[in-house]
Amino acid sequence: MIDHVQVLHLAAGVFLLTAVGVLWRRQLPAKIRLLVVQGLALAAMVGIIGVQRGDLALVLVAAGLAVLRAGVMPAVLRRALVPGAQERRETRPVVDVAASLLAAALLTLLAYALTRPLVALDPTPITAVLPVAVAVVLIGFFVLTTRRRALSQVVGFLLLDNGITATAFLATGGIPLVVEVGVSFDVLLIVLVLQMLTLRLRATVGTTDINELRELRD
Amino acid sequence: MNILGWGLTAAVALAGLGTLAALVAPERVRPMLAGAATAGVGGAGLAAGVAAVAGVGYHARLPWLLPLFGVELVLDPLGGLFVAVAGGVSLVAAVYGIGYAARGHGNQSRSTQAVLPLFVLTLLLVPAAGSVSTLLVTWELMALTSLVLVLTDHRARPRVTHAGLWYAVMTHLGFVAILAGLVAFAAAAGGDTFEALRAARLSPALAAVVFGAALVGFGSKAGLVPLHVWLPRAHPEAPSQVSAMLSAAMVNLGVYGVVRVGLDLLGGGPAGWWLVVLGLGAASALYGILHAAMASDLKRLLAYSTVENMGLVFLAVGVAGLFHAHGEERLAAVALAAGLLHVVNHAGFKTVLFLTAGSVLRATGGRDLNALGGLSRRMPVTTGLFAFGALGAMALPPGNGFVSEWLLLQSLVHPPAGTGVVTAVVLPLAVAVVALTAGLAMATFVKALGVGFFARPRSHVPERAVESPPLMLAAVGVAAAACAGLAVAPTALGPALSRVTGDTLDVAPAVVGGALTVRLAGIASTISPVLILVALVAAVALTALLAQVVARRPARRRDAPLWDCGAGPPTPRMQYTATSFAEPLQRVFADVLAPETTVDTQHASPYLLARMRYQRRLPDRIEYWLYRPVLVAVNALSRSARALANGSVHRYLAYGFFGSIALLVALVVIP
Amino acid sequence: MTDSLQDPVTAVVASLAQVAVVVLVAPLLVGLMRQVRARMEGRVGAGVWQPWRDLRKLFRRQPVTPVGTTWAFRAAPLLLVATALVVAATIPLLTTHTVLDRVADLFAVVGLLTLGTVVLALAALNTGTAFGGMGASREVTVLALVEPTILVAVFALSARVGSTNLGQLVDAALHDPLRVVSPASLLAAAALLVVTVAETGRLPVDNPATHLELTMLHEAMVLEYSGVDLGLVELAASMRLTLLLGLVASLFTPWGIATSLAGLPLALVAFTAKVAVLAAALAAAEVLLAKLRLFRVPELLAGSFVLALLAATTSFFLA
């Protein structure tokens, strides 16, 4: 039969794949869909840890995460998309897709190399997934730096945050409920602000291509 | 004095005779005599090498031959392998050269023919050197003789002089590196012979310096990126039989040097060294094959493919050193065996390829793939031989290159437990590099064969082609036969490889075993090239039979003109050229290759285009970014130096005077 | 005991059975894919036997040799089919103990399939037509980029088994089924599926049904073939599709593979079912997909390469 560890590893796999998928796809709606999946995977991972420890708080946190990361934030992002607008596609990212995919691969290897000592500290099935979380952090950062559209940068930011959350849970086996909730709401706040900015941006400049902003300087 | 002694003596004697003959003989018979002598040298070397690999030891000391240290000759299995390869290649190439030079191709000049035997001799003596001084002397002799050979056609084509200049500079920089490294080593070891060096215990820092210097020096000879720039210039410009010797025999000695110094004399060393070797190897493999895939000059393409194959060998050596450093002797041995087997295989198919390319050059006077084509009708045998060599170079079964790449991959895909994160990250990447290299090599040789030999003539160049004389064909045929032997029965080399790896890194022998199927020590995977071949043949027969059975009354085959979409017969210019064939790959790898394209259009009127010119250049980027600044700086320096010399005798005398005065003053001042 | 597939005689029998099955099933598989496609487009479709009808006719049709081509053009179809046959006798489809299992491992199998493509590309260049060169150039480009994905995926699979011989890989998967659902093997499966699509020239890499030469990859190489030559090329193409799908099926859903001669009939059923399901899924996906631009294909392959590399690393670290 399939035990906790198997499920945890599968969830981890999905968690990483969605991150790669965000790099792979050009369509912003598709990226947001991937975010939903990733949120669910994150919740699943946390939930499994909770179940395994028999820790109710963790399970609750997992539920909260599912609602927030897979429900609320993607919905907020969707609202920022005007249907049919040309902004729905990430045309010509700074680093082209093939290259960024290879970069993602290298980042993952780097993550594995980085977390090797950490995992070695107490090699349990849970910490074994740690590299995946770190990899997602790195990939999120990569998206943040190499994508032009403001919205796909928000997506990158959310990747980053998911990664950090996962890292926290996997490394320390759970941070207090309050902290987690607080952090999540900060993130929500940031996303809302960014979304508002995006809308204002389109209203004033007409595009959300960050490079266009240079023109505002002079 | 055993067989090895006799072999080497014979080689020396024959080389001397050949040189003499070439100097005195009239031009008519000169290639014949020199070629025969050279072939003899090669044959003697082959015999000696085989004997040495078979386990016959040899050690000779000739104190009177060189001042100070004397000459020390030692032939162990490792050296023997390289001597055998060099000997075999030279034997074939020399015989081919007799026919090649027969009908005026500029290379029957006295100098070339006289130097040829000496060059081959040095190829044999470098791996047989048993002491630092001997190695350095033979190495330098090899560099000089090969330089003369590269410069053969310098009167006919100015590019040759340019290539020779690059070669001279690079090879001597390399020599300086080797000199510095080995002399420091010898000084620290307090002895000149290899035994003394083996016995020596160096401080880690010094060891690293020695290894680094050796890697630079020997690596430059093997065309290791970024020291490869001379290779794709010099190898194609030499006469084709010399190109074969350079590309199939001389480059190997770079590998020999690194293995000898790194694994044998220094006895391994930290993993860091070998990661560097591995990285450089991977870079060379990819960079070389990428440029080969883009090249449209047949011989330049082959030269770049040499860079690629040497890169693969260095990758294997790096992996071997890495595992050795981690104490994984068994895998290290497999990796090293893979590298050495690839040296042999590469020598085989590269000889075939360069010699057939020479036949094409001789028959058509051209080597630009964009102008060739349709040779398979005019030179069927040569085409068949080239196809055979290409199969080996593509590393596809049932070619001979496949076996060694299989060995290499086997050494990579069985990661030992607990050799640290570095291995865990490096091995998959190494596999990816090998795979991509293999894929691109396939594209490269499909292009070379399909565009150059098949299809229809793209210009008048191939139209006057005629098949080469029997002697040349026979020579290439022998090389091809050797490749076939390596392809179907690689296990015949098993004991030899096991012996070499056994005493290079001290592990139990029998790394590569088995009779029909290749078996590796401690690895479950097996293949059997010969049975694959048999199965393929059987399958072809079965298919033909099947086709007959299904079509009960098969219709008669008929010839028809090419399908031209109804609009008249297509002209040869409508065919894909080598350049257009490589275009998709060039786009995919544009970030690495950074091609320069210029499109200039002339308008007859705002609406009408008079003429349009599209030009694409693919300069060697490394050369562009790494070497050009240096060259510029050197030029500036020399220009400023010229100001000192304005031709007035007084000034020169003044320089001398003040110089000596300054010296004397210094002597007085310094106690 | 003679019943066990270990002993050579039964191994030969089993391998011959495999070859026969592959040859017979391959065209039907193509027929099935066309049928699924037709039904999803609201058409009736020509039935799964249509490819066999086409082949029968082609084998009887008059072959045409274009003027100016040489032996390479004539030999290519035979060699192409031959490589496919050898692979069919090697890889574990019905049994894990094929007669050639110790003879050719996964690398050799990949090499043989590649050899087939290379031969066809050379034949296409041999005609000296613009389309032939175009097809060859594109096919070879895709092939070169596919290679790393395949071998790294092989790495991921073989790293823990300690062998690249397919029989042992599949045996290992049979003996602990949990290995199949491990992230490493799932990632590898995804990577290999992309590779299969690219190697067999299906959407979104290549459109097997196109009539427009300028959008062709594989088809452009065979424009000059006719009669029995064309029949062999088509047969080989369908066989390669069957083999690759069968390989993926055996590696990742090894259940039902025969370990004894008695098990062969069951294995036959299981194999057919698995391959049919995969093919139908592929065809259904093709209805929903559009062809990628040629220079978007590298992105797809880079993606599959990432999957394979992740598979390799996870097989290291999560092992």
Next chain:
Amino acid sequence: MIKLLGKIRRTGRVAEPASPPPPLSCPKAARLAGSVQLRHVDAGSCNGCEIEIGSAFGPVHDAERYGARLVASPRHADAVLATGPVTRNLAEPLRRTVAALPEPAIVVAVGDCAINQGEFAEAYGVVGAVGDVVPVDVTVPGCPPPPEAIVAALRGLTGR
């Protein structure tokens, strides 16, 4: 994607039911045994016939279900679908195309123009009907011929 699948499910099969197969219309077709590959040559038609051929292979009439298929190269083809009056520029290409087929080649003249120049008889740019350029085996009258007629003619070749 989900939407598309739903639509596919709702649409279901649109092809019309098949009538009983007609007899073989051409002796050369005997060897083809239920599989006919076609190369279409527009020898100067007004594209009316092309539209009808297109719909003959569309979902409603689905000529493919009877074993007929359009292919990209005459080498793959058993028959040529020629349409339109043959113009001067396309007479030679038509000949070449028919010559490029493996023997025996079947020529199907689709539409009145192809059969007897129709509208364009005696036009200055017209060489003649398809029959005047290459031997015709099967004709499909009509201007343009209805898809049913084209399908019927093809079934006459496949025998299904």
